[in-house]
Amino acid sequence: MNDHLDTLKRSLIGGQIDRRGFMTGALAFGVGLSMASSAYAQAEKATPKQGGTLRVGFLQGSTSDSFDPATYNNDFMFVTNYAVFNHLTEFAPGGAIAPELAESFEAEPGAKVWTFKLRKDVEFSDGRKLTAADVLASIDYHRGEDSKSAVKPVLAQIAEMKASDDHTVVFTLTTGNADFPYIFADYHLCIKQASDGKIDPMSRIGTGGYTVESFEPGVRIKLKRRDSYWKEGRAHFEQVEITTISDTAARMNALMTGQVDVVDRPDLKTIHLLKRAPGVRVETTSGTLHYTMPMHVNTPPYDNRDVRTALKLAINREELVEKILRGYGTVGNDHPVAKSMPFFDPAIEQRAYDPEKAKFHLKQAGLSSLDVQLFTSEAAFEGAVDASLLYAEQAKKAGINIEVVRQPSDGYWSNVWLVKPFCTSYWGGRPTPDWMFTAGYSKDAEWNDTKWQNERFNTLLLEARAEIDQNKRAEMYSEMQRLCRDDGGALIPMFGQYVFALRDQVQHGELSEQWNLDSLRFVERWWMA
Amino acid sequence: MGRIWILVGERLALGVITLLVVSALIFVGVELLPGDLAQEILGQSATPETVAAFRHELGLDQPAIQRYFHWLLGAVQGDFGTSLANNRPISELLSVRLGNTLFLAAFAATVSIPLALTLGILAALYRNSIFDRLCNVVALIWVSLPEFFVAYVLILFLAVRVALFPSLSNIDPGMPFGELVYRSFLPALTLVLVVMAHMMRMTRAAIINVLASPYIEMARLKGMSRLRVILYHALPNALAPIINVVALNLAYLVVGVVVVEVVFVYPGLGQLFVDAVTHRDVMVVQSVGLLFAAAYILLNLIADVLSIVTNPRLMGERR
Numbered sequence: 001m002n003d004h005l006d007t008l009k010r011s012l013i014g015g016q017i018d019r020r021g022f023m024t025g026a027l028a029f030g031v032g033l034s035m036a037s038s039a040y041a042q043a044e045k046a047t048p049k050q051g052g053t054l055r056v057g058f059l060q061g062s063t064s065d066s067f068d069p070a071t072y073n074n075d076f077m078f079v080t081n082y083a084v085f086n087h088l089t090e091f092a093p094g095g096a097i098a099p100e101l102a103e104s105f106e107a108e109p110g111a112k113v114w115t116f117k118l119r120k121d122v123e124f125s126d127g128r129k130l131t132a133a134d135v136l137a138s139i140d141y142h143r144g145e146d147s148k149s150a151v152k153p154v155l156a157q158i159a160e161m162k163a164s165d166d167h168t169v170v171f172t173l174t175t176g177n178a179d180f181p182y183i184f185a186d187y188h189l190c191i192k193q194a195s196d197g198k199i200d201p202m203s204r205i206g207t208g209g210y211t212v213e214s215f216e217p218g219v220r221i222k223l224k225r226r227d228s229y230w231k232e233g234r235a236h237f238e239q240v241e242i243t244t245i246s247d248t249a250a251r252m253n254a255l256m257t258g259q260v261d262v263v264d265r266p267d268l269k270t271i272h273l274l275k276r277a278p279g280v281r282v283e284t285t286s287g288t289l290h291y292t293m294p295m296h297v298n299t300p301p302y303d304n305r306d307v308r309t310a311l312k313l314a315i316n317r318e319e320l321v322e323k324i325l326r327g328y329g330t331v332g333n334d335h336p337v338a339k340s341m342p343f344f345d346p347a348i349e350q351r352a353y354d355p356e357k358a359k360f361h362l363k364q365a366g367l368s369s370l371d372v373q374l375f376t377s378e379a380a381f382e383g384a385v386d387a388s389l390l391y392a393e394q395a396k397k398a399g400i401n402i403e404v405v406r407q408p409s410d411g412y413w414s415n416v417w418l419v420k421p422f423c424t425s426y427w428g429g430r431p432t433p434d435w436m437f438t439a440g441y442s443k444d445a446e447w448n449d450t451k452w453q454n455e456r457f458n459t460l461l462l463e464a465r466a467e468i469d470q471n472k473r474a475e476m477y478s479e480m481q482r483l484c485r486d487d488g489g490a491l492i493p494m495f496g497q498y499v500f501a502l503r504d505q506v507q508h509g510e511l512s513e514q515w516n517l518d519s520l521r522f523v524e525r526w527w528m529a
Numbered sequence: 530m531g532r533i534w535i536l537v538g539e540r541l542a543l544g545v546i547t548l549l550v551v552s553a554l555i556f557v558g559v560e561l562l563p564g565d566l567a568q569e570i571l572g573q574s575a576t577p578e579t580v581a582a583f584r585h586e587l588g589l590d591q592p593a594i595q596r597y598f599h600w601l602l603g604a605v606q607g608d609f610g611t612s613l614a615n616n617r618p619i620s621e622l623l624s625v626r627l628g629n630t631l632f633l634a635a636f637a638a639t640v641s642i643p644l645a646l647t648l649g650i651l652a653a654l655y656r657n658s659i660f661d662r663l664c665n666v667v668a669l670i671w672v673s674l675p676e677f678f679v680a681y682v683l684i685l686f687l688a689v690r691v692a693l694f695p696s697l698s699n700i701d702p703g704m705p706f707g708e709l710v711y712r713s714f715l716p717a718l719t720l721v722l723v724v725m726a727h728m729m730r731m732t733r734a735a736i737i738n739v740l741a742s743p744y745i746e747m748a749r750l751k752g753m754s755r756l757r758v759i760l761y762h763a764l765p766n767a768l769a770p771i772i773n774v775v776a777l778n779l780a781y782l783v784v785g786v787v788v789v790e791v792v793f794v795y796p797g798l799g800q801l802f803v804d805a806v807t808h809r810d811v812m813v814v815q816s817v818g819l820l821f822a823a824a825y826i827l828l829n830l831i832a833d834v835l836s837i838v839t840n841p842r843l844m845g846e847r848r
Contacts, residue, residue, distance in 0.1 A: 062804045062807070062808065063612075063614070063622070063800070063801050063804035063805060063808075063810075063813070064566075064570065064612070064614030064615055064804060064805070064808040064810055065614075065615060066614065066615030066616065066617075068615075071570050071571070071583075071614075073570055073571070073572050073574075145582070146582045146585070146586070147579065147582060148567070148571065148579045148580075148582045148583035148586065149579065150571065150574035150575075150579070152576070152578070152579055153576060202616065216625070216796065217615060217617075218796075218800065218801065218804050219699075219794075219796040220699060220796075243697070243699055243794060244794070245697070245794050246791060247677075247791045247792050247794070249681060249792070250684075250696065250697070250791075250792050250793065250794060253684055253688065253689060253696045254696060254697050254794075256689065257688055257689055257692060257695075257696055259695055259696065259697050260697075408563065410562060410563050410564055410569075410807075411562075411563030411564035411568065411569075413568070413572055413573045413575065414563070414564055414568045414575065415563055415564075417573065425573075426573075446576040447573075447574075447576075
């Protein structure tokens with residue numbers, strides 16, 4: 001009977017039947033009247049509805065924001081970007097990659113040559129059709145000598161790209177990469193209009209579901225739905241208004257008093273009060289965000305593997321998740337592959353807090369006690385200083401003295417991270433193990449924050465990238481996760497969850513978990529019940 | 530009267546020099562902070578290459594002295610330049626925000642100044658009565674609490690418990706006046722509570738001070754009512770200190786309301802200033818800093834001129 005009800009719900013959602021048809025169908029199968037109505041109400045909530053104004057309150061957003069995709073650096077601009085622009089690919093629920101402006105993409109064997117076929121029905125908001133030239137110019141903007149873009153290192157793998165016709169783009173890579181389509185879902189790589197092979201980086205004309213009505217950086221943006229949006233079943237809100245509310249209490253108040261419908265990053269200390277508020281619900285997604293304490297493996301004492309292992313054993317991960325993240329997270333296992341990512345290996349044993357074993361490893365390294373400095377700042381992540389102090393306390397039991405050195409938040413990423421041999425940091429994470437390892441752990445990565453140079457690891461990285469056989473890849477990535485956990489310099493105590501709160505009338509389908517808020521695409525995916 | 534104009538001229542000239550010094554100090558201050566705009570915007574994702582490319586594009590690779598004088602030359606001609614971060618003309622960035630800030634300051638001032646003066650006079654009139662004590666205690670309580678706490682208390686009672694006013698002051702320049710007043714009511718009320726005490730107590734103290742003079746005693750002996758004595762004989766002689774305190778508080782309303790802006794999400798100059806400092810957008814920091822300095826200088830000048838004009842003795846010297 002439940003199967004039948006599900007079928008009915010699907011037909012209702014798909015629009016093949018109406019309420020009468022639903023109720024008759026349900027009653028015919030002996031479903032009680034009240035149950036049938038409540039099932040109807042449930043299914044109706046899950047049916048996207050057109051219209052309404054969505055008001056959003058965000059922590060981030062700054063007067064210095066602009067539409068230049070090379071300098072996007074906060075959620076406000078990421079979300080705006082996905083509302084106004086499209087990309088070649090997008091993250092679907094479940095972590096898969098789906099074509100967006102591309103109709104399809106495929107690789108030649110060896111994954112070195114990739115062909116992206118573009119949709120032919122896509123128009124920019126000024127009426128111009130999308131062509132391959134726009135795609136080439138938009139991606140080219142981030143390459144080149146004078147690029148200031150954060151995705152420049154990732155795009156270095158493209159040896160050549162060209163348009164074979166108006167709607168086909170062919171990429172030739174320096175080495176094969178089976179995960180190549182993922183990189184185009186990144187928020188920097190939005191597609192803007194080209195003229196003479198260049199884009200205007202500040203342009204607000206996109207192919208997305210919304211156009212910009214007004215934009216006051218650091219204050220608010222107003223978006224209006226485009227009637228001629230090419231993507232079916234998307235962009236339900238008539239209008240969207242995103243306001244920067246950097247004060248956490250003000251943001252929560254705005255949600256509770258109904259002045260906004262969605263807020264990000266509620267205060268975890270008082271979240272139990274928010275949950276009790278009528279008409280409000282709190283949701284979480286797991287994602288790939290993780291907090292790290294990178295050690296430089298080329299600097300004593302961290303050049304000794306036993307010392308690193310001792311430091312990894314001397315941290316009580318459960319306590320950190322409980323006290324620093326207030327339960328909104330999971331323990332990490334000293335490698336950056338999240339449970340939600342493809343090729344995560346659940347068979348690898350979880351490292352636990354074991355001061356005795358840590359002492360043993362210190363002895364192996366010829367030490368009876370260890371004194372180290374841990375550089376930290378709230379800039380690394382919220383609670384980083386507390387996490388460091390807590391760790392220092394836990395490590396004492398293993399005979400390790402950690403001196404917590406607090407640094408100013410200003411310039412932390414230039415003066416401390418990558419510079420000091422042991423510090424706190426975070427990674428927003430990447431959707432695939434290959435991308436994550438390449439960005440932060442490969443031997444010539446710009447952001448190799450542990451200076452780790454493991455030969456076996458680097459060989460595997462290249463082999464796995466070009467390997468098409470998924471089973472072989474899984475084996476290779478499993479070995480790499482182990483190498484990273486046991487030999488690498490990164491202490492990864494915990495993975496964070498994304499937390500957001502919304503009013504009851506805001507509805508959504510299954511969430512994509514790569515980033516916060518439906519992988520930052522909630523504006524075009526959610527709707528008002 | 531001519532002397533007054535000479536004084537105004539002198540003070541304005543001094544003001545211009547002060548502004549120059551202020552702009553140089555701000556520039557040096559921002560330069561001394563660790564990191565620059567390229568590093569702050571690119572953040573964790575910066576690589577040496579991309580930072581260098583960004584700096585070159587912004588002109589940050591030129592010597593600091595050269596950049597300062599380039600900006601100064603523009604500013605003297607009324608061109609504040611463009612924001613480094615998003616290429617928008619600074620004058621455009623400033624005008625809306627300045628308008629909002631001045632509106633909020635004016636709103637708070639039109640409520641708080643008459644209220645503070647009236648209460649101060651009444652407190653002086655009924656000195657040491659229950660009314661006097663109550664006024665003092667209440668005013669002191671509000672001024673002792675941090676601004677954000679006052680703001681939260683008001684939000685709790687006037688926006689959450691009883692939904693009288695919105696807790697977000699998201700105002701648009703195009704809104705009708707009534708809507709503007711409604712939306713900015715809570716931030717204005719917060720500011721009123723914060724600046725009231727200072728002005729009220731100064732009024733009271735200044736009047737009481739004058740009340741000790743022999744001529745007041747004479748007036749009382751003539752049989753004048755207490756109110757009349759205060760309004761016609763004491764107040765005019767107590768104006769100078771009151772005017773100075775009012776000017777000080779007005780300046781504060783213009784430049785010092787960052788916290789209130791943040792709590793109520795009011796798009797004023799303070800938030801712009803903080804963002805610009807965070808991202809080392811030197812041009813914007815300079816321009817806002819100059820505006821703030823100019824507000825202080827002008828308000829102080831006005832206060833001085835008014836104190837002289839209202840004091841026949843000071844005016845008299847010049848005859």
